[in-house]
Amino acid sequence: MSVTEENRKNAERARKLYVEGADPVGEATDWAASLAEIRLQVVAALAASHDLRDLRSALEADGKHMLIFRHLLAPPKSQDQFKLLCDEWSKGSEKSGLPQKPNAVRAVSEVLVRWMDREIAPWLSANRDATEVERERLIERVISFIAPKLTDTQKRNRLSAEQETAVVKLLRSLNWTQLPSVTIDTRAAVAPKHFMNKTRFATATTTAQEVDIACGFAASYVAAMECKVTNDATNSVKRINDVLKKAAAWKAHWGSFVETAALLQGVIKPEDVQRLTDEGVRVFWSHDLDAFARWVQSRV
Structure with missing residues (x-):
């Protein structure tokens, strides 16, 4: 597996910030x-x-x-x-x-x-x-x-909660509207410039998969974003596997109408980041939320 320089640099930046923020x-x-x-x-x-x-x-x-x-x-x-x-x-x-x-x-x-x-x-x-x-x-x-x-686990959950809160605040600052969390089982469930926090996407072959942030885009497209914090490189494998499992289930049921994204933070192996991008998952970083802001704004 060839790791891109961008993925390697971002992973190193996230690791450094994690250590400095201990x-x-x-x-x-x-x-x-x-x-x-x-x-x-x-x-x-x-x-x-x-x-x-x-x-x-x-x-x-x-x-x-x-x-x-x-x-x-x-x-x-x-x-x-x-x-x-x-x-x-x-x-x-x-x-x-x-x-x-x-x-x-x-x-x-x-x-x-x-x-x-x-x-x-x-x-x-x-x-x-x-x-x-x-x-x-x-x-x-x-x-x-x-x-x-x-x-x-408590540390990871605490940082993950802070991570999700930062995304919610960002979306609100961009004048996005937060909707009550309900199971998303139709293409028009999330209108453009609307979002849900902690909701579920229906799938064809498995139980509904929980997603941290669901963002409504134009033409009934929806972004399903997972917020992942990892404490070490070994833990990153499990977290990335979780994202890939959900992405596969959503793609099988929704096709291209659901775009899976991952917001990463902590100690993550560059190879695990590359696995996400190789599977078409859009990767963003907590240390660069502006990139996520530009992406969601470009889709509405």
Whole structure:
């Protein structure tokens, strides 16, 4: 893959600004919040499962406990890794908290028991109550696994929210009108010089895909723009893949009437930027919003 000089320069500029904008105080606050949040979740999961002796009851009460249980396995499992071990499990239940069907809960519990790290929960093999020291050791270990990832997510979400806010303010300053967010399922759903924030585009073969900003252009054309902030080059692969997946779904359903765009910020590999442009996704940068302003104004 040949990376254009423009993509390389913009990626380097974004990385430099990301490093220069690092905020020790803000990130320390994110870290402290993550530690407190995960501690509460571990304590809740232990209480709901009677110190891991009754996993089924905990899962029947709240699917979110799986976040904790997955990190008590030897070794801890990602969602995708656990799904390979237990196809009956619904990954979405971990986010929604909804309980699953009894058969699914039974299957999940069996896998958890089989893979549970007995070293961190010695009371299970000894068939006794956990001591306060053992319980605290378990809590601290789970926190050490999850808190760094949660802190990165919180930082990315915070920067992404700021990124979207900057786009909304820009569009309003250009006298664009913000519409209530509804599922876009017809070509004329977004009139020229109108936009929606956090809405969905209907697709033919998949569920409606959420888009950060939808801008109405002339002749019923619409721009679907994803705002992406990445903390490191590895994370950029996932974020770019997400944009490309949505772009493919929109193109299959809408053809050329939906133009996919991406507003990028943070640490992004030049090769990932090139993947976007090679697939026809228009790339813009948070450090050059004027380029985005000129583009949307030229389309109405």
